Amino acid sequence: xxxxxxxxxxxxxxxxxxxxxxVDTNPATIESKTNEAATAxxxxxxxxxxxxxxxxxxxxxxxDKIIGISARHAIRPAxxxxxxxxxxxxxxxxxxxxxxxxxxxxNATRGDGVISVTAQSGKLGSTTGGAAGAGRVAVPGxxxxxxxxxxxxxxxxxxx
Numbered sequence: 001x002x003x004x005x006x007x008x009x010x011x012x013x014x015x016x017x018x019x020x021x022x023v024d025t026n027p028a029t030i031e032s033k034t035n036e037a038a039t040a041x042x043x044x045x046x047x048x049x050x051x052x053x054x055x056x057x058x059x060x061x062x063x064d065k066i067i068g069i070s071a072r073h074a075i076r077p078a079x080x081x082x083x084x085x086x087x088x089x090x091x092x093x094x095x096x097x098x099x100x101x102x103x104x105x106x107n108a109t110r111g112d113g114v115i116s117v118t119a120q121s122g123k124l125g126s127t128t129g130g131a132a133g134a135g136r137v138a139v140p141g142x143x144x145x146x147x148x149x150x151x152x153x154x155x156x157x158x159x160x
Contacts, residue, residue, distance in 0.1 A: 016101060016153045016154075016155075017101040017153070018043070018072060018101060018153070019042070019043045019044030019072065019101055019102055019103045019153060020042075020043025020044035020069075020070055020071050020072030020100065020101065020102070021043075021044075021071075021072045021100070021101045022071065022095070022098060022099065022100060023098075023099035023100060023101060023155055024099070026098055026099045027098060028071075028095050028097060028098025028099070028100070029095070029096045029097035029098060029160055030071055030093050030094065030095050030096065030098075031068075031093075031094055031096060032091045032092060032093050032094065033047075033050065033054055033055055033056040033067075033091070033092055033094060034050075034054060034055050034056070034089060034090070034091055034092070035050075035055070035056060035057060035058075035086050035087065035088055035089065035090050035091075035092050036050040036051060036052070036055035036056065036057050036088070036089075037050075037057035037058060037060070037088060038088050039057065039058045039060065039088075039121055040058070040083075040085035040086060040087050040088070041056070041057075041058050041070050041085060041086040041090075041092055041121070041122070042070065042085050042086075042121070042122075042123075043070055043071070043072040043084070043085070044069060044070060044071075044072070044100060044101060044102035044103060044124070044156075045058070045069065045070055045102070045116075045121065045122035045123055045124060046059050046066045046068075046069060046070075046114075046116030046122035046123075046124060046137070046139050047059075047066070047067055047068055047069065047070050047092060047094050047122065048060075048064035048065060048066055048067065048116075048122070049064070049065045049067050056092055056094060058121040058122050059116050059118050059121070059122045059137060060118060060121075061118060062118060062134060062135065062137055064118070064137065066116050066122075066137055066138070066139050066140060067094060067096070068094035068095050068096045068158065068160075069094065069095045069100050069102065069124070069139070069142070069156065069158060070086065070092055070093065070094060070095075070122075071093040071094065071095050071100065073093060095158060096158065096160040097141075097158060097159055097160035098157075098158060099145065099155055099156070099157050100155070100156055100158065101153050101154070101155060101156075102124050102153070102154060102155075102156045103123070103124070103151065103152070103153055103154075104124060104125070104126065104144075104148040104149065104150055104151065104152055104153075104154050105117050105120055105123035105124055105125045105129075105150065106125045106126060106128070106129035106150045107126070107128055107129060107148070107149050107150050108124075108125070108126035108128055108129075108144040108146075108147065108148045108154060109126065109128045109144065109147050110144055110145060110146055110147045111143060111144065112126035112127045112128050112143065112144045113126065113127045113132075113138055113139075113142065113143060113144075114126060114138070114139040114142035114143060114144060114156055114158075115127060115129065115130070115132060115136045115137065115138060115139065116136070116137045116138075116139055117135065117136060118135045118136070118137060119135055124139070124156065126144055139158065141158055141159040141160060142156055142157065142158040142159075143156070143157055144156055145157045
């Protein structure tokens with residue numbers, strides 16, 4: 001058995017998780033809604049309000065209201081193509097408050113606001129990549145907690 005060593009003390013001591021995973025078992029507020037649209041929802045992406053109270057969808061237009069970020073379900077099976085997503089009529093766990101891992105669609109700086117890129121079915125960008133506007137919808141109460149390069153996993157904090 002090894003002895004504790006303080007030579008690496010400080011910084012982030014745990015490995016980064018997977019997109020959509022809750023960070024370090026921190027408390028989170030999660031609610032489930034049914035994906036009403038044919039577009040599948042990936043893990044760790046923005047989720048928009050659906051037409052009915054208990055439904056959601058991948059953001060597809062600038063007018064869609066973002067309600068949170070999709071969480072990873074631990075026992076979610078892969079489809080026939082090997083992809084793991086929430087298909088139409090699947091129940092989607094949505095983080096409304098807490099810390100979650102997400103893949104950055106574009107470079108993000110710690111403290112940046114989180115942007116949902118509509119043309120990318122809700123993939124998460126940042127205000128470093130451009131302000132909210134056409135094709136870029138702000139995720140209410142969400143900020144990047146880590147400086148993250150495009151395509152890499154970072155941490156997003158969302159305050160409901």
